[in-house]
Amino acid sequence: MSSLSIQIPGLNLRNPVMPASGCFGFGKEFSQLYDLSLLGAIMVKATTPEPRFGNPTPRVAETPGGMLNAIGLQNPGLEKVFIEELPWLEQFDVPIIANIAGSTEDDYVAVAEQLSQAPNVKALELNISCPNVKTGGIAFGTDPDLAKALTKKVKNVSEVPVYVKLSPNVSDIVKIARAVEEGGADGLTMINTLLGMRIDLTTGQPILANKTGGLSGPSIKPVAIRMIYEVSQQVSIPIIGMGGIQSAEDVVEFFLAGASAAAVGTQNFIDPFVCPKIIEELPEILQRLGADHISELTGRSWKKNERLAYHRP
Amino acid sequence: MSSLSIQIPGLNLRNPVMPASGCFGFGKEFSQLYDLSLLGAIMVKATTPEPRFGNPTPRVAETPGGMLNAIGLQNPGLEKVFIEELPWLEQFDVPIIANIAGSTEDDYVAVAEQLSQAPNVKALELNISCPNVKTGGIAFGTDPDLAKALTKKVKNVSEVPVYVKLSPNVSDIVKIARAVEEGGADGLTMINTLLGMRIDLTTGQPILANKTGGLSGPSIKPVAIRMIYEVSQQVSIPIIGMGGIQSAEDVVEFFLAGASAAAVGTQNFIDPFVCPKIIEELPEILQRLGADHISELTGRSWKKNERLAYHRP
Amino acid sequence: MIKQENCRVVSNTQIGDNIFELVLSGELTANMSEPGQFVHVKVSNGFDPLLRRPISIAAIEKENSTFTIIYRRQGRGTALLAEKSAGEEVDILGPLGNGFPVMEAAQGQTAILIGGGVGVPPMYELAKQLAQNGVSVISVIGFQTESAVFYEKELARFGEVYVATVDGSYGRKGFVTDILAGFDFQADIVFACGPTPMLRAIDTGNFAPKTYLSLEERMGCGIGACFACVCHTKEDPHGYTYKKVCSDGPVFKAGEVVI
Amino acid sequence: MIKQENCRVVSNTQIGDNIFELVLSGELTANMSEPGQFVHVKVSNGFDPLLRRPISIAAIEKENSTFTIIYRRQGRGTALLAEKSAGEEVDILGPLGNGFPVMEAAQGQTAILIGGGVGVPPMYELAKQLAQNGVSVISVIGFQTESAVFYEKELARFGEVYVATVDGSYGRKGFVTDILAGFDFQADIVFACGPTPMLRAIDTGNFAPKTYLSLEERMGCGIGACFACVCHTKEDPHGYTYKKVCSDGPVFKAGEVVI
Ligand SMILES: Cc1cc2nc3c(=O)[nH]c(=O)nc-3n(C[C@H](O)[C@H](O)[C@H](O)COP(=O)(O)OP(=O)(O)OC[C@H]3O[C@@H](n4cnc5c(N)ncnc54)[C@H](O)[C@@H]3O)c2cc1C
Ligand SMILES: Cc1cc2nc3c(=O)[nH]c(=O)nc-3n(C[C@H](O)[C@H](O)[C@H](O)COP(=O)(O)OP(=O)(O)OC[C@H]3O[C@@H](n4cnc5c(N)ncnc54)[C@H](O)[C@@H]3O)c2cc1C
Ligand SMILES: Cc1cc2nc3c(=O)[nH]c(=O)nc-3n(C[C@H](O)[C@H](O)[C@H](O)COP(=O)(O)O)c2cc1C
């Protein structure tokens, strides 16, 4: 057994590193750069029932140590994803996590029902945290009751385990996490982007056409680590961590906080080879930290006894 | 009239730039570097009824584009602040904004009542957003009803206008802002720090002794801008903006978002002369932007008509 | 093939007011073909700034594995780029996108190359390749003011060059379109790169039977994966069909996309 | 007087495994007096990394307005510092804090200077000043391993030097305290700077009637305003009296604060 393989609901992964949804399209572009079968999994772009164009441009703006995006869930729609994008990905030996989105509960249910039937889709990622659409998205992610109810509905129709993607734009992330766990979620993915804005001095107007956007990149890493640290101690389902990961060291920090796998978003834009690089570098870091297997690291920052055991070998 | 002077409740300021609470102590250290009378105002360190030592060290950790702190409201206590620190500051011709904190409503009331009587204290800053103390602090800042009730109580005893400092760690910042406005707040200051964490790979433990800390610095600027943009359109009291300000350009961005004055926190640590530098640079930027007075910029990003008027002079 | 490579700085020369010409050496030069393609430049090792900067390829020298980019020092990214000196390395991702279809201009035909400001650089490699193919090249380039003018001489190697400046301090006063309006002949093909208002004027197709435009948009990935840079197609201006400036473009046929 | 100044790099030399000696030239040298003071170094122009780094002043040369700092390349900040070359500028805030009270050692007395790892640098200036005052200086310095040893020769200019390495690859195997334990005389005064466990051992006051220790703590401002670097006083170990390492220290009398 490799020191990197992990098992979490629905996902039997050769390694815990995967591109985050929306930062990798449906894999086509990156497949020209490296063999996608190297990846632990792929979180594909959010899919809604109908095709969406998304928001007007500019859709991205740079911030100190981060970026804002307001893509607005542009995607080719359920049908095309199901009959074109997902089958195309079957040529690679890599499990797909399908990110599902919508404006209404019915939207989510429709997408979940169909996508969970795709042979290479091994898990769903319920995106109740997109800050860049007017209806749905984050509305579900900030209200525990709505989040729980939606999780239940999606669980009812899904053929595969359901991970719920949490928004960091909440007063009490643990409350939402517990609610979706009660709703039957098999796992959590966190965090989605923080809501932010930049204003252009010359025009006096927000840089993004959508005005606000989602903040991602290294600047949000401390928020992600804190939330995963808090939530992982309060739920018993696994967490796929994300938010500012740039290196194998960052992946380890997410594990120590409580994550069981890790996703890389923004950094794919800066270094498109980042995922295979991290996968290559992880074993050496594990060795340095005296861990035989990466899963030993999950939650080590709060699992006091295990840590002590490690420090007194 | 200078292009920088501003009037907001209780505060008749020669310029809108002031150090943020907790990043300037009670001014002594910086008074050795420059004349404090250059400043628009000074937001002094949080004061609690009794002296506090605060949290164990390490109390700070660096993050990408930001820093975490968990000072834990260390301060010499109400009495010493009232009879030593504030009188010492009277030698400077600069209004003081006293940051008040506590564990209970009574704590806040006691501090507010006394500090508002100091001759140089022209406004109070109600700190209901400190993430680094176990009781009080942020608890008041995430619950609209508690926030409103506390604001009322403090207003009742205060001799000077009361600004409430909002926490960004909430699902709906507008709701809290409206609540404290209803509670009688004369103004808002925002944002306090985002809750974050960093874990040391070698020890496997959080770097901060307090584990979590407040994230400040440039990395949080987009969140601050977004929140001020949202809140300033929904309340009619002025906002003193802060969060990641490093330059005069940043101050302008806060004004465009909706702020009426600006505070500089973390950057004082990196460049202790940043406040006077910004004050010096502002007039030129105003000229470049075609503004006769800085207050014209407040909310220009959403005050559509004013902006158009400006673009077609 | 898109490659990522730390390319070595051969030279980094100021050639105009805040305009720099950076010659880089790297193996990925071998993959460059069409003028109008661009590279995605990481100007620092850390996260300040975080994102790459898209810059057009201005000249390709396969023989010595070097290529040239020309950029305006504008914000933090290009300011840092301007500080690089010979021998240092710059992290380059490229070549990216689809450039100008050189083959659309046949031997003996006339091509007008229109460049505005930092839209001029890709015109150099384009002019070179067109001239090699026996196409008559006329360059029409526009700038803000005299001190911002660059590459007039370089373009003159391949044909006539007309210069406009907005303030009239050099060449003709006004815009490139003022020069074009004065031409008493029709070219067979027009290629353009520059500010959006300029492109909109040329997008009308008024200046030649065939027109190609290079667009700009704020980018994330630069390789087609993030959907930051999409534009609507003219056929379906309010629908959900789209083109990505980074990977479908940046060069489009006039009338293809909504500018 | 604390000043902020862009100091020019005179030299930046590797003098040991990941150990660099950086000589800077700047007017603020004039304000430096006590050995054991430190400077707060901004290693980049932007926010990567954001905070300044505290580094002890190792040598002061007022005649030519230069001073020396010695640092271990450790994280991102010191790695960037190691890349600076002669002629470049480094943003320095300083001098900061209170150093070793040189005057506490009278002419003819014996002082033991104890340095562990990157606690060695301030001992150089201290040794120099003590020697100037006619104090006999004995330096005891400890390192991880042979390749990490530095400044043995430099300190030898002012008196005897004893070296310990943890792995025994150079000098005596073990810690500086092992060397101290072997001394058959008592010094009049001890000055120490190094890792906390070492300081704790010396804080006992066992090695001399007078003992001064230089502490380390994670810092924000470095000037006493942010309360990042406080420690309890021994008199009131659980109360709210405190000392700030940056502005009350970094040098404290043994027994003054809780280490
Ligand atoms: C396909 C393409 C080719 C280009 N070719 C050239 C060229 O050959 N020479 C040249 O000088 N410039 C060119 N540009 C514009 C160049 O990308 C911007 O000037 C540059 O990114 C500004 O970076 P900065 O850090 O200096 O500015 P900042 O304002 O600090 O940049 C902040 C962010 O905004 C983005 N941004 C700012 N202006 C633009 C812009 N005009 N287009 C796209 N993104 C922008 C930056 O990439 C960055 O993400 C091209 C742009 C595109 C899309
Ligand atoms: C008063 C004082 C004097 C010092 N003198 C020297 C010296 O002469 N030579 C030398 O090599 N080192 C010295 N240090 C330690 C030095 O400050 C750190 O090694 C350095 O800050 C590490 O920065 P980095 O970017 O390489 O590491 P990183 O780990 O990337 O730093 C991250 C953050 O942690 C802080 N940090 C990390 N280690 C330390 C530490 N040991 N002490 C305080 N803050 C730390 C950094 O300042 C920064 O804010 C001194 C520290 C203090 C407090
Ligand atoms: C351009 C862009 C598009 C994104 N689109 C989606 C999306 O469609 N669905 C989703 O759940 N998250 C989306 N995200 C959020 C990321 O998956 C991730 O949660 C977030 O960016 C934090 O990780 P990072 O800092 O590594 O980028 C998007 C992020 C970016 C930057």
Ligand SMILES: Cc1cc2nc3c(=O)[nH]c(=O)nc-3n(C[C@H](O)[C@H](O)[C@H](O)COP(=O)(O)O)c2cc1C
């Ligand atoms: C070290 C430190 C201590 C702080 N202490 C206080 C405090 O006592 N009271 C308070 O209201 N805010 C406190 N803050 C928050 C700042 O006043 C400010 O709201 C926040 O840091 C965002 O601004 P900045 O990014 O410019 O630092 C503190 C911040 C820092 C970094």
Ligand code: FES
């Ligand atoms: S920039 Fe990412 S799709 Fe074009």
Ligand code: FES
């Ligand atoms: S570092 Fe700020 S008080 Fe010492």
